[in-house]
Amino acid sequence: MNPILSFIVILIGVYGLATSKNIIKSVFCVTIIEAGTILLFLNFGVYEGGLIPILNAIGIEIVDPLPQALMITTIVIGSTITSLALMLCIKIFHHYGSIEWKVVLKGDK
Amino acid sequence: MIKRISLVFLLGFILYLFSTSIENLADIYNSAGKDFFRDNGFYDTGSMNLVTAIYLDYRLFDSLFEAGILLIAVSGVMWISQHNTLEKNATFMLDKQKTPELFITFSRLLYPVMLLFGMYVIINGHLSPGGGFQGGAIVATAILILYYIDISKSIDVNKILTIEKFLFILLLSIAFLSLITRNEVFTNFIPVDGSAGMKSIFLILLNIVIGAKVALGLIAIFTAFLKEGR
Amino acid sequence: MFLAPVLFVFIPIIASLVVYLFKHKLASYILFAAQIALFVLFALYIQALETNPELSLIVFGGWDEMFAISFYNDRLSLIFIGLTIFMWTILMMYTFKTNQRENKFLFFLMFLQGIFLGLIQTNDLFNLFVFLELMTVLITILISYKKTGPSFRAGIYYLLLNTVGAMFFLIGIIMIYYVYGTINIQYLIQNIDLHSDENLIKLAFVMMMSGISIKAAFFPLFTWLPKAHGVAQTSISALLSGLAVKGALYMFIRIYLEMFSKANYNMSEFFFYLGATTAIVGVTFALTQKDLKQVLAYHTVSQIGIMVMGVSSVSDLSYVGGLMHIMNHALFKSLLFLGAGLVIYGYQTKKIYEIRGVFKSMPWTSILLIIGMLSISGAPLFNGFVSKTLVKYDFKGDLLKMVLFTIINIGTVTSFIKFSQILYGPKVDVMKRKDALQILSMTILGIGCIAIGIFYIPFGEFVFGKDLSYVKIFDIRQWIDYITYVMAGMILYRYVIQRDFKPLRLIREWTITFENANYMFILYMVFISFFMFFR
Numbered sequence: 001m002n003p004i005l006s007f008i009v010i011l012i013g014v015y016g017l018a019t020s021k022n023i024i025k026s027v028f029c030v031t032i033i034e035a036g037t038i039l040l041f042l043n044f045g046v047y048e049g050g051l052i053p054i055l056n057a058i059g060i061e062i063v064d065p066l067p068q069a070l071m072i073t074t075i076v077i078g079s080t081i082t083s084l085a086l087m088l089c090i091k092i093f094h095h096y097g098s099i100e101w102k103v104v105l106k107g108d109k
Numbered sequence: 110m111i112k113r114i115s116l117v118f119l120l121g122f123i124l125y126l127f128s129t130s131i132e133n134l135a136d137i138y139n140s141a142g143k144d145f146f147r148d149n150g151f152y153d154t155g156s157m158n159l160v161t162a163i164y165l166d167y168r169l170f171d172s173l174f175e176a177g178i179l180l181i182a183v184s185g186v187m188w189i190s191q192h193n194t195l196e197k198n199a200t201f202m203l204d205k206q207k208t209p210e211l212f213i214t215f216s217r218l219l220y221p222v223m224l225l226f227g228m229y230v231i232i233n234g235h236l237s238p239g240g241g242f243q244g245g246a247i248v249a250t251a252i253l254i255l256y257y258i259d260i261s262k263s264i265d266v267n268k269i270l271t272i273e274k275f276l277f278i279l280l281l282s283i284a285f286l287s288l289i290t291r292n293e294v295f296t297n298f299i300p301v302d303g304s305a306g307m308k309s310i311f312l313i314l315l316n317i318v319i320g321a322k323v324a325l326g327l328i329a330i331f332t333a334f335l336k337e338g339r
Numbered sequence: 340m341f342l343a344p345v346l347f348v349f350i351p352i353i354a355s356l357v358v359y360l361f362k363h364k365l366a367s368y369i370l371f372a373a374q375i376a377l378f379v380l381f382a383l384y385i386q387a388l389e390t391n392p393e394l395s396l397i398v399f400g401g402w403d404e405m406f407a408i409s410f411y412n413d414r415l416s417l418i419f420i421g422l423t424i425f426m427w428t429i430l431m432m433y434t435f436k437t438n439q440r441e442n443k444f445l446f447f448l449m450f451l452q453g454i455f456l457g458l459i460q461t462n463d464l465f466n467l468f469v470f471l472e473l474m475t476v477l478i479t480i481l482i483s484y485k486k487t488g489p490s491f492r493a494g495i496y497y498l499l500l501n502t503v504g505a506m507f508f509l510i511g512i513i514m515i516y517y518v519y520g521t522i523n524i525q526y527l528i529q530n531i532d533l534h535s536d537e538n539l540i541k542l543a544f545v546m547m548m549s550g551i552s553i554k555a556a557f558f559p560l561f562t563w564l565p566k567a568h569g570v571a572q573t574s575i576s577a578l579l580s581g582l583a584v585k586g587a588l589y590m591f592i593r594i595y596l597e598m599f600s601k602a603n604y605n606m607s608e609f610f611f612y613l614g615a616t617t618a619i620v621g622v623t624f625a626l627t628q629k630d631l632k633q634v635l636a637y638h639t640v641s642q643i644g645i646m647v648m649g650v651s652s653v654s655d656l657s658y659v660g661g662l663m664h665i666m667n668h669a670l671f672k673s674l675l676f677l678g679a680g681l682v683i684y685g686y687q688t689k690k691i692y693e694i695r696g697v698f699k700s701m702p703w704t705s706i707l708l709i710i711g712m713l714s715i716s717g718a719p720l721f722n723g724f725v726s727k728t729l730v731k732y733d734f735k736g737d738l739l740k741m742v743l744f745t746i747i748n749i750g751t752v753t754s755f756i757k758f759s760q761i762l763y764g765p766k767v768d769v770m771k772r773k774d775a776l777q778i779l780s781m782t783i784l785g786i787g788c789i790a791i792g793i794f795y796i797p798f799g800e801f802v803f804g805k806d807l808s809y810v811k812i813f814d815i816r817q818w819i820d821y822i823t824y825v826m827a828g829m830i831l832y833r834y835v836i837q838r839d840f841k842p843l844r845l846i847r848e849w850t851i852t853f854e855n856a857n858y859m860f861i862l863y864m865v866f867i868s869f870f871m872f873f874r
Contacts, residue, residue: 003134007127010510011120017503018116018857026499026853033506041513045143047135053146053159054238062159064143065150067513069163070465072242073175074509076323077472080182081502083330084476087186088483088495090337095488101853104492116858119865126868130538137537141520145406153402170399170408174457174469177352178476181450185480188443274356281349287400294345296400 002043009036023092023099027085034078041067041074153301155308156235164240165315169284169295175242176319179326180277183333187266190333216254223251231320235309241316245323252324253331266336269329276322283315343384344397344410347420348457350376355449358442367439370449374428381424385417396462396525405521411462415662418802419459419589422666426581426673427452432780433677434574437772444484451477451578458586464512464522467590468505471554475501478583482571493566500563500856501554507864508550514543528597535602541871544604547594549864555587557647558617559859561640562851565624568636573680576632577673580639585665588643592650609870610651615743618644622750626757627847630689631679634758635672638715641747642668648744649730659803660729667722667791671714674784678708681777682761685769691757695764701771703778705762710785712755714792717748718821719812722791728810728817745824752828 013032020026045064053065089099096104146159146167154162164172231244287298297311354373358366388394398409412420430448438444454477458470475498483494516522518534534540556564564584568576595606621641628634646668649661681704686694698705714721727748734740791798792812799807811817851859 003131004124004128007124011124014503014857014861015116015120017499018854018861019113020854023495030499030502030506033503037506037509040510044513044517052238053150054236055157060147062143062147064140065146065159065163066142066516068160069168070513072160072164072240073171073465073469076175076242077178077469080178081472081476081498083186083334084182084189084479085495085498087189087334088479088491088498090334091189091483091486091491092488092495095491105496105850105852112858116861119861122865123861123868126538126542126872130542137518137534137539139518139520142406142516145403167400167402167407168465171466171469174454174473177450178469178473181447181473181476181480184443184446185476188480189483189486271360274360278353278356281353288342291401293401294342294399296402 003040006036006039006043009039012036021100021102023089023101023104024086026101027082027089030085031078031082034074038071038074038078041071151305154297154312155299155303155305156312158235158237158240160238161235161240161312161316165235165312166296172319173280173284173295176277176280176322179323180273183273183326183329184270186330186333187270190337213258216258220251220254220258223254224248227251227320227324231316232313234316235312241319242323244316245320246327248320248324249327249331252328256331256335264328264332266329266332269325269332273322273325273329276318276325280315280318280322283311283318340383340387341394341397343380343387343394344412344460346380347377347460348453350380351449351453351456355446355453358449359446362442364439367435367442367445370431370445373449374424374431377424378428381421388412388417405523405526408466409462409523410460411525412460414804415589415592416459418662418666419585420456422585422669423452423455423459423582426578426669429673429780429784430574430578432776433577435776436774444481447477447481447484448578451481455582455586459589462524464515464524467524468509468512471505471508471590472502474583474586475505478567478579481575481578482567484575485570485572487570489570493563493570496853497563497567499853500560503857503860504550504553506550507546511543511545511547511550514539514546524593524598528600531599532601532603535599535604538872540602541604542868544599544602545864545868545871548867549860551587551591551594552863553860554584555591555647556584556617556640556643557613558620558644559863560856561617561621561643562856564640565633565636568639569630569632573676573683576636576680577676580636580676581669581673584639584643585669588646588650588665591647596650604871605874606870607651607653609867611648611740614644614647614651615740615747616644617641617647618747619743619750622747622754624846625754626750627843629691629847631683631691631694631758631761632676632689634691634754635675635679638751638754639668639672641751642672642715645727645730645747649726649733652730652733654733655805656809657730657733659799659805659807660726660732662803663729663799664723664726667714667726667788670784670787670791671711671723674707674781674788675711675715677777677781677784678704678711681772681781682708685771686767687770691761694761696762696767697764698762699764699766700769704781707781707785708762709759710788712759714788716752716755716824719817720789720792722788722795724812724817724821725792725795725807725810729807732809748824749827749831752824753831756825756828756832 010033013029013036016029016032017026020029045067050061050063053062092104093099150159150162151157154166156162227244227247230239230247231241234240284295287296288294290298291300297308299308299311350373354369357369395412396409398404398407400407454470454473458467458474461467461470479494479498482497483490512522518537518539519527553560568579618641621637621644625634625637628637646661646664649657649664652658682694682697683689685701688694714723717723717727731744795807795810799805
């Protein structure tokens with residue numbers, strides 16, 4: 001049940017990207033997709049009754065530690081991309097005076 | 110309108126594919142990875158927290174480039190935010206706010222507690238949940254509370270960037286140190302048959318360097334946003 | 340010597356940090372020292388690999404190779420490493436005098452070289468994702484380096500679209516890890532057929548291919564490419580067209596052709612027609628543009644289509660043709676971009692109809708531009724001819740594929756006839772920059788194009804290990820073919836393009852908004868999954 005919920009979060013983010021007319025909304029939707037991906041990763045390793053992978057673990061039933069380690073990296077990468085995108089949004093506002101995709105992408109071709 | 114309805118149908122189709130693929134999720138699981146980390150994690154690396162063992166010993170190479178992406182993003186944000194005189198709409202929001210008294214008092218109480226908690230999470234990364242990245246984010250949040258206490262205080266960002274690059278070079282040299290002692294790159298410099306206490310020196314050292322780097326990077330990004338290049 | 344793969348990654352990174360920290364002018368000469376060190380290391384490494392083949396795999400930390408990160412080098416990655424080091428040296432020579440004091444620009448550029456060399460050698464799927472994201476961030480910063488309005492909007496368009504693609508690639512990775520227990524690429528190449536008919540693995544294939552298609556600019560997801568290439572600085576445009584999309588094609592070869600080859604998904608016809616569509620759409624757009632750099636950018640899209648047509652075919656010779664077209668395209672497209680950069684600086688404008696008389700005002704530059712144009716259109720004695728003939732080998736008997744290929748060729752020739760209009764006309768006063776290194780770097784590229792075009796048989800033996808004598812330069816039929824293309828191109832240009840009809844104007848001004856680009860992405864994913872699941 002839980003992997004399906006995480007996938008629904010990802011699809012909500014994709015729906016938002018395909019219908020948003022504002023640049024900052026698009027950045028938020030990318031953040032939602034990242035959050036959904038992180039939840040999906042964490043859901044693929046756990047099962048009912050598994051313990052956390054800490055304390056001397058030989059012979060104990062633990063959940064898979066590898067997806068959690070990969071997600072530490074992914075969270076950092078996601079936050080850096082969000083910060084870079086938001087700084088670009090500020091600069092676009094200073095140059096064009098608006099943050100709607102239609103106005104910004106028109107310009108001179 | 111047609112676009113939105115067709116979009117819902119397309120996304121529903123992908124969701125249907127996904128749900129038919131995970132019908133037998135528990136049967137197709139291959140536990141080779143989990144068994145390897147469970148059986149050998151503590152004896153190889155000296156860390157009780159297996160997640161820390163993975164990102165600081167088995168996959169140290171990934172963590173080096175994660176620190177690298179933070180470096181690049183901070184330098185990029187700093188470069189982009191510097192003003193030149195061509196912009197028409199630049200107004201600065203910073204001078205228009207006054208923080209409430211209650212908030213300032215609470216922040217003064219909270220700041221040392223958060224700093225201490227962040228340092229605890231960094232140093233104990235190999236014995237309890239936590240580590241360099243998580244603790245670094247907590248320390249960065251603690252120092253950013255200072256902006257609420259005294260809004261005119263500003264930090265010299267160029268010095269932070271230089272310190273951060275030196276920390277990155279330090280991280281690379283600690284990771285390369287194992288070439289001399291063990292003839293393998295990017296792993297612990299104490300040999301595998303050392304005691305767990307000795308091996309955790311490497312883990313604590315790496316966690317402190319990574320924590321400092323992450324904290325400085327996040328402070329620099331937030332300061333760049335706040336000052337908008339002034 | 341067993342550390343050579345690691346040193347390929349870290350020599351550029353440490354050189355870039357040194358250039359950033361010491362703001363002195365002499366510190367920038369360290370970059371040339373780093374490039375020479377990389378060349379020497381590469382030559383020694385190739386020699387050492389012939390005597391000791393177990394140097395090609397290095398596992399970090401000495402752990403079991405299924406659960407730790409490793410680097411693996413075979414013939415494909417060595418070709419890319421050589422091309423990367425060569426291209427970066429040329430670019431350093433081109434931008435050195437103008438950017439010697441901009442230590443941040445050189446810092447980002449050299450860091451990108453280290454990341455690219457790491458992307459090519461890595462043997463671990465998640466490590467590939469980290470390098471991919473690093474490349475996205477670095478290229479965004481380099482695109483927006485000039486801080487003008489158009490460069491910011493190109494930067495954010497590029498960043499958001501490519502991040503979405505990388506996230507879907509990541510979803511594919513976890514599905515593969517769940518079923519196989521490892522994310523080591525060489526292990527997956529050998530053993531993918533253990534579980535490859537599970538629905539979850541098919542879905543993982545769809546996700547990973549969608550992610551790669553955005554970065555490699557396939558149809559309908561190529562809309563970021565003309566915006567990014569048109570507004571960046573000249574050296575960055577040459578780098579993007581020459582190498583950054585080739586990184587995505589490298590991933591396409593590794594993941595689709597090698598990792599999923601034993602799974603027998605039978606998608607080669609699908610990717611062939613996708614490549615053909617990409618190529619035709621690319622030339623159609625290129626024919627209508629009036630901006631010098633946009634024409635070259637749309638051409639990159641269409642040449643990528645030709646590369647995919649070659650690489651995804653089942654015959655060996657066409658695969659080598661596709662690879663060789665990757666190398667040749669890097670050479671002649673960079674030559675064209677660098678030459679166009681000099682022309683734009685001299686005339687201070689970007690529109691084709693305002694620039695005339697290049698041949699008399701800048702003679703050596705125009706000779707190099709003519710070499711580039713002959714190479715890209717496939718004239719015999721130049722390198723484009725060799726790779727295009729090899730790609731044609733696979734569909735000798737199939738009429739539809741021959742017709743498509745001929746249409747693409749005629750379109751390419753026509754748009755370069757349009758491009759060459761800048762050469763005619765009287766002599767004009769231009770701004771020149773006295774920079775010997777720039778002319779030297781472009782001359783090296785031009786000599787490379789001609790050399791590969793003539794000496795392709797020893798080149799093919801040494802680089803690919805294959806006998807390329809199927810291609811005959813002095814076969815009279817090939818010359819007649821080429822002259823027919825040029826004639827058809829001239830007729831098409833004079834009667835259709837030069838009049839600038841209404842449909843052409845509509846195509847030129849049709850832009851695709853960001854939301855529609857994402858809608859196309861979802862359509863593309865649903866389309867691939869139809870092919871995978873219901874056939």
